[in-house]
Amino acid sequence: MSDTGPVAHSLLLVDDEPRIRRVLRLALEDEGYQVAEAANGYDALAALRREPPDVVLLDLMLPDRDGFTVCREIRRASDVPVIMVTARTDSHDVVAGLEAGADDYVTKPLVAKELSARIRALLRRVEPAGARQADLLEVGDLRIDVPAAEVTRDGEVLPLTRTEFKLIAELANADGRVLSREQLLSKVWGYGYFGDSRIVDVHIRRLRLKVERDPASPKHLVTARGLGYRLVS
Template sequence: MGEKILIADDEKDILSFLKDSLLEENYVVMEASNGEEAIQKAKSQPDLILLDIMMPHKDGLEVCREIRNMVHCPIIFLTAKETEQDKIQGFAAGGDDFVTKPFSIIELKARIKAHLRREKRKASQGKSRLIFDDLIIDLTEKTVYCKNQPVLFTKKEFHIIELLSMHCGQVFSKEQIYEKIWGYDAVGDASGIAEHIKKIRQKLTAAGVVKNHIATVWGVGYRWEKI
């Protein structure tokens, strides 16, 4: 049985077309026609979600924010518009990629496969933990602990922590962070990285982490510090 993909879109023609196209690739397909239904279907832990931004009841951004701490799979936004502000909001909500309507089904399938391959590579990595005083980063569980209590991060937030902490002291520019986490084949830019860093810092502080492990190197980027 293939990977499980949730498609959330209120346009019946697009929903049907995407379902048929993905069934041809032997994926298991679930459907949702509005935001509330998408949230309920996401509880079944799909391997990837195609999420339309403009939907009734709750739009794709609201849905993404609500499910991001519940699911860790890639989320690809389907959108009729793709401005820089849309991308910033989408990445901040926890999205991984954008595909603009009308889209090429061949390109969309390629993006889906690329994201799923990336997830398999990450899952195959050996068990390891990074420890910084009271802060523990479990690379296998994809979880951060402060004083043995889990701190909830979105998938992208955790991958930023993972990248920086595994290369302690090394400075990464916003562009490097974006390319390493979103991938070279992603459509977008690094403009949302600062917002992700801000949220990571806020969550760590709220969890009781006193030290600021993510240092800003002005004009260059960010680095992880043991302190």
């Protein structure tokens, strides 16, 4: 996804009024953002899954679902920063929006400079966490080179597929913590994957065959029964 990611941050703009989308898009592109659009909650969730943005700008009044619901649905599988953008100034709505999982709540009519500043403030806070993804992870005798999408053991390159690589990279990035199947699904397979969570098992198996010296008794890719998997040095 963000392999050779562009320098510009990407936004997903969710609003049903084309006119407002157009105004906002122009203003935000002026501020140097790369803007994608969605006209309703359904499209928003689809777009989120297809191409995760750095920030979501979410209008409260959408044709299909209301923004609170959409926000909660986003939160069910993703930590992406969300800013509610709406005409409803009632304090009660602000609280409801933030409780639904939004990071910020701004009211129309809005000043582009202010919105941009709030986006920057949010990114500043989130970025270190997202950027914690190191370029080179070392786990035991494994070296995981994220930019090169390559795993080596004893200088020998292991022929991992793309999914396998993402999986082991996420586990390595978790730094020994247990990741549940659901967490792995959302991180590796992306937001909104509704298939059987047993895929994780299967790919763990395939990884073990390539990564473990004795796949029958894994030393690195350890299963935490009832919880998930973790990567051990």
